[in-house]
Amino acid sequence: MAQTLYERLGGTNAIAAVVDDFVARCAKDGRINGKFARSDIPRLKKMLIDQVCEAAGGPCTYAGRDMKETHAGMGVTSGEFDALVQDLVASLDQFDVSKGDQGELLGVLSPMKSYVVEIDSPETGAPLPGSYQPAPPLG
Numbered sequence: 242m243a244q245t246l247y248e249r250l251g252g253t254n255a256i257a258a259v260v261d262d263f264v265a266r267c268a269k270d271g272r273i274n275g276k277f278a279r280s281d282i283p284r285l286k287k288m289l290i291d292q293v294c295e296a297a298g299g300p301c302t303y304a305g306r307d308m309k310e311t312h313a314g315m316g317v318t319s320g321e322f323d324a325l326v327q328d329l330v331a332s333l334d335q336f337d338v339s340k341g342d343q344g345e346l347l348g349v350l351s352p353m354k355s356y357v358v359e360i361d362s363p364e365t366g367a368p369l370p371g372s373y374q375p376a377p378p379l380g
């Protein structure tokens with residue numbers, strides 16, 4: 242039987258390692274790190290692991306906020322979206338994920354762009370609006 246993308250990525254531990262690296266890259270990236278200033282990072286990592294695992298056909302269930310609600314009011318630009326995708330690709334490269342598997346994963350995540358981007362502009366580095374309400378930390 243053909244392997245699922247989840248299996249080819251190496252399972253949950255391998256996905257967790259990519260997410261760790263990716264979140265660290267985002268935190269260092271001045272183009273987008275302002276948006277994460279008030280977020281609970283352990284929660285963000287858990288949610289990203291569950292979302293990627295489920296989207297790749299793994300045995301996880303994403304139970305976070307829906308993509309529209311989560312990103313509403315963040316003022317994400319299309320330039321910031323592209324910056325985040327570049328950071329994800331850099332992490333996938335670092336963990337030797339093949340370009341074919343990268344394409345498959347991005348193919349599942351990219352359609353969510355319309356729920357994330359609010360401002361059609363190449364600008365990056367815009368701060369998080371003070372009115373944005375982050376999700377509560379994991380209990």
Ligand code: HEM
Nearest residue numbers: 273276277280288292305306311321322325350353375376
């Ligand atoms: C297809 C692209 C994206 C996907 C699939 C995605 C996915 C997610 C997920 C699963 C969460 C966790 C939701 C929760 O805690 O309930 C999240 C939160 C977050 N995302 Fe994204 N995201 C994407 C793009 C972006 C971009 C481009 C930015 C900003 C540059 C961004 C900034 C954030 C921030 C700041 C949070 C934390 C929100 C909070 O504190 O509640 N995301 N995202």
